[in-house]
Amino acid sequence: MKAAHAIDPITLEVIQSALSSIADELALVIMRAAYSNIVRDSMDYSTAVCDHEGRTVAQGLTTPVHLGSFPDAMRHLADQYAGQIVPGDIFIFNDPYGAGGMHLPDFYVIKPVFADGELAGYVATLAHQCDIGGIAPGGMAVFAKEIYQEGLRIPILKLFEAGKPNNAIFRLIEKNTRLPKFVMGDVRAQIAACNNGEKALLGLIGRYGLADYRRYTEELHNYAERLIRAEIAALPDGSYHFEDYLDGLGENPERIKFHAALTIAGDTVHIDWTGTSAQVAAAINGPMPTTNAMCYLAVRCALGAAIPNCEGYMRAIKVTAPLGSIVNPREPAACGARGIICFRMFDTLLGAFAQILPGRIPAANEGGSSAPHIAGRHNNKPFIVSGGLMGCWGGSAQRDGQEGISNPGANLGNTPIEMLEARHPVEITHYAFVENSGGPGRHRGGAALSRGYRLLADEAVLIMRSDRRAVPPYGLDGGLPGTPSWNIINPGPSQRILPACPMEGVAMKKGDVFVHIQAGAGGFGDPAERNPEAVYSDVLNGLITASYAADVYGVIVASDGIDHAATANRRSSLAAAETKSSYLRHFLASSGLN
C-alpha cells in the first residue's frame, strides 16, 4: 500500500490535463463571445487558472507576451485584499503601477473560487481592450508622456462584490471609452469566461477534495520546476551578453539600447538588464511584469522543451533590471505602446541564447507587430481601424525564414480584409510579400509584408507604432541583417515618408493611402553558400528578381533555368561587400524608396 500523502503520477497527469482544459475553456468562451476584432480576430488576450496563493497552475493557449503576466498581478491582488475576498467577487484592474498590469488597454478580470468555504484558487482573464479613452484612439499613443494621458486607469477593484455587480464601475468604464459597445461586450465576455471557469474548477476540486487538489497542484509546480532545471543544467555555465536596439522616436530618433546579461549557473538562469537605456518620455516603457514575462518566454523558446505553464518553472529564472530604465520604469512613465520593447527584449535574449545554443536559435524576425491605428468619425459614428501586422521569421541553421507568420512572442492573428472593409471606411490596397526583401544568407530571412490603407471617410488621424528602420533585424552566423521598415503616405512621385514611430497623430484626408512596409527578417549563414536552386525557386516565385539573384547571390538565371557556368563564374568573383551593398539597393528600388 502507498502512503496516503504520496503523489500518484496518474492522478497528477489527470489533474494537469483537467487544469489545461479549464484554461482553454476560459479562452474559448472569450473568443466566441467577444466583440472587438482585437480580441476575437487578433486573439490579444490570455487566460489562466491560479492556485489559492494566486500562483498560475495552467494558462490557456493564447498570447505568449502575456505569459508570466499573471504572477505579479495576483501577488498585488492577494496583498491588497488579504482577508477581504468572498465568494462571488470578481476583480477588475489594468494599472501597471501598484496592480501588476502591463499597460492600460489590458483589462484583467479575475474571479476567486471557493470550495468548502475556503479560497481554493482563481480563474483569471486578461484582454486587450480596443479603446480606453486617453489622448488618442486605441490606447497606444506612442507620444503620450505620462500614464495620465493614456486613458482610464483602474486599480484593483471589485467589479462584482459577493455576486452583486458594482454598477458604478461598469458606468465609469462605459463613459471613458470611445467604443463603449465593444469594450463592455468584451468585459462581459471575460466575466462569462470566469463564471464558466469557476464551475469547471469546482467540478475538478469536488472530485479529489480540496486537500488532495492542493497537494497535487503543489506537486505540479515542483514538476515544472524539475523539468526546467534539468534543461538549464544541460547548458554550459557562463555569462553571455547581447545588445539590440530600438530606432528611437519621431523625426530625429535616438537609438534606445537593450543590454541583457544572461548567466547560466548550474540549474538557474539570471537575466540582468543593467546597461539598458533609461525610461523615455513616450509610451514605450515596460513595467517590470512585462519584462519578467518576456524573460520567461525567451527562456521557454530557447529551451524548446514541453514544460507546463505552472508558476513553479519560474523559480529557476531570476530577472533584475535597474529602476528607472525603460524595462523597469518609475511611475508615471507611459507604457501604452510597450509591446515594441517586449519584442526587442525577446530579440536581445534570443541573441544571447544564440551564443549558448549555436544552431538552435534563428536570426532575428521582423521585430514585432507594427501597429497602425486609423481613427475618426464616419456617418457620425466613431471608428478605429486597428490590428497588428506580422510578420516573418529569420533564417535558421535548418531552413529559410518563413513569411506570413506571427511573431513567436505574440502569436496574434490578422483581421480579414473583407471584415475590415465591411465595417470601416477604409479600402485595403494590397496585402503582400515585398519583392527583394529580407536578409540574405545561406538560409535567407523571411520576406517583409506590405499593406496599404486608403481612407474612404472625409478625414482621420493615423497613429503608428513601428520600428526596425535604422537598426534592422540582425543576421546570425554570417547571415546579413533584414531589410528596413517604412511608412509612406501616398506612394509615388510626391510620397511623404513618415518616421518609424511618429510622435504625433498624422492627419489623413479622403483618398489618402497609407502604406506600411515591415522589416524583412535576418539571414542565417554566409549568403555565398546559398544553394542556387533555392535562389532560383525564389526567382520563380517572384520573391526576388533575376538581377537580385545575380548581384546578391551570384546566381545567373536564364530563360530556361540556372545558367550553371555563368553562375560558377560570377560566384567565384562575387565579393561579400558587393552582396552587402546590393541587397539593400535592390530592396529600396523595388519599393520605390531609392
Add this chain to the structure above:
Amino acid sequence: MQIESTATFRLGIDIGGTFTDIVATDANGRVLTKKVSSTPRDYGLGISVGVGELMRDYGIRPEQIVEVVHATTVATNAVLEGKGAATALITTEGFRDVLEFRRVRVPELYNLDYVKPKPLVPRRLRFEVRERMGPLGEVRIPLADASAVQAAQRIAEEGAKAVAICLLHSYANGDHERRVRDIAKEILGPDIFVTCSHEILPEIREYERTSTTVVNAFLGPVMDSYLRGLRDRLLALEIRCPLHVLTSGGGQMSVASAMRKPAYLVESGPAAGVIAVARIAKQANLPNVITLDMGGTTAKTAIVENGEPIKTAEYEVGAGINLSSKLVKGAGYAIKLPFIDVSEIGAGGGSLIHFDKGGLLKVGPESAGSEPGPVCYARGGIQATLTDALLVLGYINPQALVGGNLALDAERALRVFEHDVAERLGRTAAEAAHGILSISVANMVRSVKSVSTYRGRDPRGYTLVAFGGNGPIVAAAIARDIGIRRVLVPPSPGVLSAFGLLVAENEYEFVRSYPSELDVLDASTLKAKMDALEQEARAALAADGFESETVGVQFFADLRYTGQAFELTVPVPDGAVPDLARLGTAFHAEHLRTFAHHAPGEAVEMVSLRIVARVPRPVLRHFAHAANSEKPLAHTRDVYFGPAFGICPTPVLRRAELGPAPRSGPMIVEEYDSTCVVPPDSKAHVDGGGNLVLEVGA
C-alpha cells in the same frame, strides 16, 4: 444464410486505415457485414474484392443491389500527402499572398522551429487580375479582361490541372469571378478543373474562402478519377445502381455533384459513424448523446442532440490530431463548409506508452498503428501500447481478436509490459495497466469535454454511445469519470460507420451571405430570399434525381450580437412569413446556453441564411444483424478492475445471451468486431433495438 432472389439490397462501403467495411441491408432490415483489408495504394481494389466476396457469400446477384453509398478517405489523404492536382489561383490584384499569410497565428507556442503547412498553390502559380469589388458587391474597378487572359495563358504555360478563382468580396457579387472563369475555360479547355469561390463558399472572410476554393480545386481532378474508377469497378461487377458519396456534414451527394465539389468529402468517414448514432438515438428516444468512436490510432467524439449531429463550419484538414483545434488554428488547410463537429485525439489501441523527461507517464499520441502494431500482435512491435495494457487487465481476449482472425501473443505482451512499465512504476503489472487505462481515459475525457463543456453543454445529462473496435472497452470508464450514467453499444459496433451510410439522408446545405440587423430586417424581404434559396436547393436535388415532393427543407439563420465575429446558427421559425421576434428570442436563448450569458437589450445581426434540404430515408425500425447468431462462449476469465474492485472472475458472454432484464457486472461481451467491458458496479441489458445498454455505477 439463403437470400431470396426478390430481395433488394443497399450497400454501405466505409474505408478505414486498416479495414474496408461493407454493410448490406434489405427492405426488411436484414443486415449483412463484410470486413476486408484496405488497399491504400488503390482503395477501389479492396472495395471490388469485398463487394465481390459479399455477393458470393450470400448469393446476391448484381441487379439485387439498388444503391451504393460510400465514405472515402481518398480526399483526406490527397491533402495530407500533398497528392492533389497542380493547382493555380486567380485572385484580386494586390492579394495573391492571402493564401500564404493564412491568419498568421501558429498552433504551437515556444517552438522557434515550427514550420507552417506549405500552401497548396505555390506563389508562382498565384495570379492576379485587375478588378475590385466593395463589400456591398459594388464594382469599384471593372474587371480588365486582358489581365484574366494573361493569367489563363500563364496557367496554360505552367501546366496546372486545376484553377481556383477567388476575388475579394465575391460573396456579395460573383460577376467578376464568373467572367474570369469563362475566360479561363475558353483558354484552358474543358479538361482543366475550375472552381469559383462564390459557388463553393459565398461567405465573407477572404482567407477561409480562398482556402476552401483552393482545396476544392486541388482535389477536383483526383476525386474525379477516383470516383470514375470506382464506378467502373462496380460496373465490372455488373452493379449499375446509383452511387452516392457521404459528405463531411453527413449528407449524401451524387457522384456528379461530388466531382464538382470534392471539398465536401474530406471527413466523410468520421461523419458516417455519427450519422449511424443519430439514427439509433432517434429510435431509442435519446435526446442527448455523445458519440465515442475509438479504433487503433484515434478516438473521435461528437454530439448528437434530438437526433441531429452538432455541426461546425470551422475545419482544417491536415491539422493532425488536435484537441484544441477550435482554439488553435493554423495547423492545416481551412475548409469553411459544414462538417459534423468531430473532435479527434491520438488515443487508440495502438497508442504507445512512454515516460517523458520529467518522469511523467504518457500514453500516445504516437501510435504503433497496425504495423508494427501492439506487442501482443507479434508483428515486430516492441513498445507497449494501450492494447497490451488492456490485455494485461484481461479486458480483451488473450488468444485472438476479429472473430479469431487476428491471433495474439499474451505472454510476450505481459513480459514487455512488466519490464518496461510496471517495474519502473514499482507496481504490479495489473496496477500499472490500470494506471495506463486511467491516463487514456483522462485524454478521452478531454475529447468528450471539447464537444460538450467547451460548448457550454453538461455531459452528465448525455448518453455515451460507444463503437469502433475499442470504444465499448473503455466507454464505462470514461462515462464514470465524467459523470455519465448510461452507455449504449449498438449492434455490430465495429462496422457501425458503414451502417451509417445506409441511414444517411440525401442532404444539401446552401448558404447565402445576408448581412442585416435583425430589427431593421423586413420579414417579407427575408421570405423572398428564402424562396429563392429553396428553389436553388430543389433544383440541385432534382439534378441528383430526387423529386420535389419528397424533399423537406429547413431554414437557419447565422446570428450574432452586432460586433461579435462568431455566429450561432438558429432555426428560422416556420410560418408564411418568418417571425423575426421569435428568431431573436431563440438567438438570445442559444447564446445563454452556449456562453452562459446573453444580452437581450443588444442589437442582433444576421450574417447568412442557410437552407438544409433533405430527402428522408424509409424508416426501418428493426435490423436483424447476421453477426448476432454467434455461439455462446460459456467461460470466465480473471479481470482486474482497479483498486476498488481488485481481480474479479468475469463471465464472457455473447450479446444474444443478454435480454431486457439488467444483469449485474462484471462481465465482458465479446463479438466478432468488438469487445464491451461491463465493470462490477454496472449493469447491462439489451434493449428492443438490439443495443447493449450499460447503467454505470457512480
